Amino acid sequence: MSIPVTAPSPYVYQINAIQQIYQRRTVLDLDELQIRQGEIFALVGPSGAGKSTLLRILAFLERPASGQVHVQVDGTNWMQDEIPIAQRRKIAMVFQRPALLSRPVRVNVAYGLRLRGNYDGKVRVEEALERVSLTHLADALPRTLSGGEMQRVAVARTLVLEPQILILDEPTANLDPTNVRIIEELVQDQNQRFGTSIVLVTHNIFQARRLADRVALIIDGKLVEVAATEDFFENPKDPRTAAFVSGDLIY
Amino acid sequence: MPTRNIRVWLIFILTLSLLACAAPATPPADQAAESDSDPQRLILATTTSTENSGLLAFILPVFEEQYNASVDVVAVGTGQALEIGEAGDADVLLVHDRSREDIFVEAGNAPARYDVMYNDFVIIGPAVDPAGIRGMEDAAAAFALIAEAGSPFVSRGDDSGTHSKELSIWAAAGIEPSGDWYQAAGQGMGAVITIADEQQGYTLSDRATFIARQAEGVSLEVLLEGDEALFNPYGVMPISAERHPDVNAELAMQFVEWLISVETQEMIASFEINGQKLFFPDSDAWNAAQ
Amino acid sequence: MNTFVEALLEALRLILTLDPVVVEIALRSLQVTAIALVISAVLGVPTGAWLALTRFPGKRLFTAFIYTGMGMPPVVAGLAVYLLLSRTGPLGDLGWLFSLRAMVIAQVIIATPLVVGVSMSAVLAVDPSLGQQLRALGATVFQSRLAVLAEARVGVIVGLVAGFGSIISEVGAVMLVGGNIDGRTRVLTTAIVLETRKGNFDLAMALGIILLGLSFLANLVMALGQGRLSEPS
Numbered sequence: 212m213s214i215p216v217t218a219p220s221p222y223v224y225q226i227n228a229i230q231q232i233y234q235r236r237t238v239l240d241l242d243e244l245q246i247r248q249g250e251i252f253a254l255v256g257p258s259g260a261g262k263s264t265l266l267r268i269l270a271f272l273e274r275p276a277s278g279q280v281h282v283q284v285d286g287t288n289w290m291q292d293e294i295p296i297a298q299r300r301k302i303a304m305v306f307q308r309p310a311l312l313s314r315p316v317r318v319n320v321a322y323g324l325r326l327r328g329n330y331d332g333k334v335r336v337e338e339a340l341e342r343v344s345l346t347h348l349a350d351a352l353p354r355t356l357s358g359g360e361m362q363r364v365a366v367a368r369t370l371v372l373e374p375q376i377l378i379l380d381e382p383t384a385n386l387d388p389t390n391v392r393i394i395e396e397l398v399q400d401q402n403q404r405f406g407t408s409i410v411l412v413t414h415n416i417f418q419a420r421r422l423a424d425r426v427a428l429i430i431d432g433k434l435v436e437v438a439a440t441e442d443f444f445e446n447p448k449d450p451r452t453a454a455f456v457s458g459d460l461i462y
Numbered sequence: 463m464p465t466r467n468i469r470v471w472l473i474f475i476l477t478l479s480l481l482a483c484a485a486p487a488t489p490p491a492d493q494a495a496e497s498d499s500d501p502q503r504l505i506l507a508t509t510t511s512t513e514n515s516g517l518l519a520f521i522l523p524v525f526e527e528q529y530n531a532s533v534d535v536v537a538v539g540t541g542q543a544l545e546i547g548e549a550g551d552a553d554v555l556l557v558h559d560r561s562r563e564d565i566f567v568e569a570g571n572a573p574a575r576y577d578v579m580y581n582d583f584v585i586i587g588p589a590v591d592p593a594g595i596r597g598m599e600d601a602a603a604a605f606a607l608i609a610e611a612g613s614p615f616v617s618r619g620d621d622s623g624t625h626s627k628e629l630s631i632w633a634a635a636g637i638e639p640s641g642d643w644y645q646a647a648g649q650g651m652g653a654v655i656t657i658a659d660e661q662q663g664y665t666l667s668d669r670a671t672f673i674a675r676q677a678e679g680v681s682l683e684v685l686l687e688g689d690e691a692l693f694n695p696y697g698v699m700p701i702s703a704e705r706h707p708d709v710n711a712e713l714a715m716q717f718v719e720w721l722i723s724v725e726t727q728e729m730i731a732s733f734e735i736n737g738q739k740l741f742f743p744d745s746d747a748w749n750a751a752q
Numbered sequence: 753m754n755t756f757v758e759a760l761l762e763a764l765r766l767i768l769t770l771d772p773v774v775v776e777i778a779l780r781s782l783q784v785t786a787i788a789l790v791i792s793a794v795l796g797v798p799t800g801a802w803l804a805l806t807r808f809p810g811k812r813l814f815t816a817f818i819y820t821g822m823g824m825p826p827v828v829a830g831l832a833v834y835l836l837l838s839r840t841g842p843l844g845d846l847g848w849l850f851s852l853r854a855m856v857i858a859q860v861i862i863a864t865p866l867v868v869g870v871s872m873s874a875v876l877a878v879d880p881s882l883g884q885q886l887r888a889l890g891a892t893v894f895q896s897r898l899a900v901l902a903e904a905r906v907g908v909i910v911g912l913v914a915g916f917g918s919i920i921s922e923v924g925a926v927m928l929v930g931g932n933i934d935g936r937t938r939v940l941t942t943a944i945v946l947e948t949r950k951g952n953f954d955l956a957m958a959l960g961i962i963l964l965g966l967s968f969l970a971n972l973v974m975a976l977g978q979g980r981l982s983e984p985s
């Protein structure tokens with residue numbers, strides 16, 4: 212076997228000086244941030260901090276106003292402009308407010324598979340539905356689903372793709388404790404069994420603590436602190452992190 | 463089931479497309495002229511009276527068969543027919559407005575005008591005849607009485623041959639008609655007769671259309687007829703090939719010759735509705751043969 | 753008996769006995785309108801979707817043109833087509849005036865702005881985040897737009913049926929450019945005008961009833977389809 216010229220980097224994402232500007236307002240301004248291969252990385256921060264914006268950039272759904280994002284997929288580093296569709300398809304994202312096709316749940320879950328030319332992923336669809344406990348609603352139309360059910364469909368349609376990188380924007384925001392646990396277990400399972408790198412935004416700091424290897428705090432589009440979960444919660448370096456963790460952060 | 467929903471729409475769209483494809487397409491005019499077996503297309507712009515009376519449907523099949531032609535009749539007002547001819551959008555015109563026809567020929571739009579036939583106009587009105595014109599012989603004098611009485615008068619008001627005839631009678635009477643009693647309908651003859659009937663008013667009509675409408679139950683009556691001024695000659699004009707090289711001049715000329723031939727003139731003379739003759743042949747060939 | 757009742761009875765008789773003249777005219781109406789509608793859909797649906805999904809300089813102006821087109825009197829479209837196709841007009845060499853093609857062109861001009869406008873609002877009514885979320889599942893921009901368009905299908909089809917109704921019942925433009933030629937360009941609406949003028953109220957009424965019936969059928973199909981497509985099964 213030949214030795215690769217560049218050894219696979221330990222990072223799935225390397226972010227350099229990215230800025231995002233909406234309507235002449237800078238909503239995201241990160242100097243540097245790395246996300247490690249195979250970790251669960253939690254992003255926390257007050258509402259409007261720019262968390263979702265960062266996730267959209269990581270999923271290559273929008274382009275930062277300046278700066279570069281490098282992603283490692285299939286053992287190779289790619290820049291935003293160069294990543295081929297096949298590699299981009301190894302990244303999947305669940306949105307904060309899911310939008311589904313007005314087709315039966317089953318069709319929604321199969322959508323990504325079909326895009327990949329897999330028209331008989333029936334077994335995988337059933338399996339994904341089972342993992343989010345929605346087998347009984349496979350033929351229901353989205354407009355009849357509750358918020359939590361829709362959220363679980365959104366998770367299922369992503370899991371079924373077996374992505375290398377999974378980006379989750381508050382996947383449990385609308386769920387009851389039982390379903391929160393189901394989703395959390397799924398995330399952990401996905402991470403442990405397949406080594407999937409996961410970037411997760413959550414408003415629930417306990418969830419961050421339960422799931423994440425590392426946690427980052429963003430306020431006003433700026434990175435305040437990135438630390439291993441234990442340190443983030445027990446020994447925050449920044450006073451704002453301490454305030455956020457204790458629920459005292461007023462914004 | 464979603465598949466069934468989609469199927470419903472697929473069927474809907476398929477039906478539409480099938481209808482679109484299955485129905486016979488119209489060959490373009492130039493193609494039609496190329497092959498021997500396909501009939502040549504002749505566009506005849508004419509007035510509504512000739513078509514609505516049924517005369518054209520009576521005589522045209524003979525021409526179409528003799529000359530392997532298909533005559534497309536565009537029936538409009540005389541004004542519009544002359545416009546169509548001037549633009550070269552028709553091959554031949556059959557209209558009735560002598561003075562404008564002469565101007566048309568003088569302007570070089572047609573090499574010549576040929577007499578074809580005439581019918582006559584009649585002044586019709588309600589049986590009670592409020593203006594008291596029944597039995598008069600002078601159309602202009604009758605119009606003057608109608609204006610004086612202020613009885614409703616419905617005008618075509620559509621720049622047709624009948625309309626210009628009406629205007630010439632008003633001019634002869636020295637009256638510029640206006641006021642509540644004078645209504646310009648802007649519609650065809652049949653519609654104008656209906657309006658006049660509803661209002662129990664007077665109007666000027668060609669005899670053919672009036673007879674047809676009377677058979678349908680219109681209650682108006684002929685109150686004045688026979689004045690020379692009500693003579694309504696029809697002329698046929700082939701469109702100038704010099705001015706419009708695209709017109710089918712050869713077939714147009716054949717049509718003109720056929721229309722004024724004694725045989726066709728006899729057919730025109732034999733055309734009747736409800737036992738009444740509507741058109742009287744008047745071509746040079748016919749008159750010479752008498 | 754009253755003319756109205758008589759006309760109605762005669763109309764029913766002509767329809768029930770499949771009177772060949774009536775059937776021929778009705779089929780020709782359907783043919784012209786169907787062709788025009790297919791062309792309008794091919795032109796109008798993608799344009800409407802494009803207007804809804806993209807931003808470009810001059811978009812507002814373009815949209816204003818479309819809305820103006822939706823309100824344009826059909827006979828003006830007819831007049832424009834007439835002047836274009838007249839032998840003295842820029843497209844006179846085609847020799848298309850007084851033909852079914854001229855009628856199709858006029859109807860396309862009348863229906864397309866309607867189809868564009870309705871398609872645009874149907875696509876705008878789809879959750880604006882959907883396209884992005886589908887791309888997050890691996891769709892290309894094109895694939896995500898196709899899916900958004902499919903989501904807008906009910907609205908688009910409503911637009912097509914509305915277009916169908918508006919052009920099959922249009923009379924001024926097709927009369928002008930088609931010439932109402934017997935056996936060639938005579939359609940339901942122009943035949944109704946002609947027969948009314950001739951005083952053949954029964955035949956006119958029969959044709960009118962068929963026209964209403966076709967419009968009703970289109971609307972019924974739309975209403976049923978709308979229910980099916982938007983209600984849970």
Ligand SMILES: Nc1ncnc2c1ncn2[C@@H]1O[C@H](COP(=O)(O)OP(=O)(O)OP(=O)(O)O)[C@@H](O)[C@H]1O
Nearest residue numbers: 233234238256257258259260261262263264265307
């Ligand atoms: N398309 C847009 N146009 C203009 N401003 C936007 C747009 N999207 C987001 N913003 C603004 O950017 C800022 C960051 O938004 P973002 O959605 O990233 O916040 P967030 O951290 O995800 O908040 P939350 O926790 O409430 O979801 C907000 O102030 C928001 O109003």
Ligand SMILES: [Mg+2]
Nearest residue numbers: 262263307380
């Ligand atoms: Mg957010």
